[in-house]
Amino acid sequence: MLNKRDIYTALIEVVRFYKRLDFDVLPSIPFELTAVRPHPEAAQPRLMHPVQATVVASQPKDPISPSQAAPQVIVKASKLDSNRQDLLQDIRDEIGQCTRCKLHTGRKNIVFGEGAPYARLMFIGEGPGADEDIQGRPFVGRAGKLLTSLINKMGFERQAVYIANIVKCRPPGNRDPEEDEMKGCIGFLEKQIAVINPEIIVTLGSVSTRILLKTDKRISDLRGHFHEYRGIKVMPTFHPSYLLRNSSQKWTTWNDALMVLKELGLQPLE
Numbered sequence: 001m002l003n004k005r006d007i008y009t010a011l012i013e014v015v016r017f018y019k020r021l022d023f024d025v026l027p028s029i030p031f032e033l034t035a036v037r038p039h040p041e042a043a044q045p046r047l048m049h050p051v052q053a054t055v056v057a058s059q060p061k062d063p064i065s066p067s068q069a070a071p072q073v074i075v076k077a078s079k080l081d082s083n084r085q086d087l088l089q090d091i092r093d094e095i096g097q098c099t100r101c102k103l104h105t106g107r108k109n110i111v112f113g114e115g116a117p118y119a120r121l122m123f124i125g126e127g128p129g130a131d132e133d134i135q136g137r138p139f140v141g142r143a144g145k146l147l148t149s150l151i152n153k154m155g156f157e158r159q160a161v162y163i164a165n166i167v168k169c170r171p172p173g174n175r176d177p178e179e180d181e182m183k184g185c186i187g188f189l190e191k192q193i194a195v196i197n198p199e200i201i202v203t204l205g206s207v208s209t210r211i212l213l214k215t216d217k218r219i220s221d222l223r224g225h226f227h228e229y230r231g232i233k234v235m236p237t238f239h240p241s242y243l244l245r246n247s248s249q250k251w252t253t254w255n256d257a258l259m260v261l262k263e264l265g266l267q268p269l270e
C-alpha cells in the first residue's frame with residue numbers, strides 16, 4: 001500500500017525523468033502508478049525511468065518532438081558492417097531502375113532504406129513521401145524528424161538503426177500503397193530484413209503493420225504488444241505522420257519505445 005510520501009517521491013522522479021529527456025510537455029495526471037519502487041538496477045549509472053508508470057489517461061502535447069539540445073546517444077553505428085553492406089548493395093542492384101509496379105511512373109528517386117546493416121532495431125513505414133522522393137532517403141520530412149527524435153531519445157544514433165518502407169517509390173498524393181504495389185515491392189524488404197536480421201522491428205502505422213503481420217486488426221489494437229515476423233519480435237506503433245496530427249498519442253508511442261528498449265536490455269538516456 002502506498003503512502004502519500006511514496007507517491008510524492010515517485011511523481012518527483014517522473015518529472016525529473018522527463019525533464020532530463022527535454023520533453024516539452026509532461027503528460028497530464030492521472031498516471032497509473034503500476035510500481036513506485038526504484039528499478040532493480042537503479043544503482044547503475046545509465047538507469048533511467050526510476051518509476052514504472054503507465055499513462056492511462058493523458059492529453060500530452062509534445063513528448064517526443066526534437067529538442068534544441070544536441071541528441072545524446074549511447075548506441076552508435078558500427079564501422080564493421082561491410083559484409084552485410086555488400087549484401088544490401090546486391091539487393092539495391094537487383095532493384096535497379098525498377099518498373100515492376102505502377103509507382104515507378106511518378107517517382108523521382110527510389111528510396112531503398114538506410115542505416116546500420118547490423119542494426120538491432122529496424123523501423124518500417126509504408127512508403128516515401130514528397131521529401132523522401134526528392135532526397136532518395138527514408139523519413140527525412142517533418143514526420144522523419146519526429147522519428148529521428150524518437151530514435152535519439154531512445155538512445156540510438158539514427159545511423160545505428162535501419163529505416164525502410166514497404167514500397168520504395170512514392171505513392172502519388174501520399175496515398176496509401178495499393179495491394180499490387182506492395183505485392184510487387186515487399187520481396188525487396190523481406191530480403192533487407194533477412195540480411196539485417198534485427199532483434200526487433202518497429203512497424204510505423206497500420207499499413208506496414210498489416211502487411212508484415214498479415215493481419216487486418218487495427219493499429220490501436222496491436223500496438224503495445226510484441227508480435228512476430230519470421231522469428232523477429234515486432235512492435236507496432238503509430239506512424240510519425242499520425243503523431244504530428246495527434247500529439248496525445250506521442251506518449252503512447254513513447255511507452256511502446258520503452259517496451260522495445262526493455263526487450264533489448266537497454267534504457268533511455270539520462
Ligand code: SF4
Pocket residue numbers: 095098099100101102103104110167168169181184185
Ligand atoms: S515501388 Fe517497388 S516494385 Fe514498385 S516500382 Fe518502386 S521499387 Fe519497383
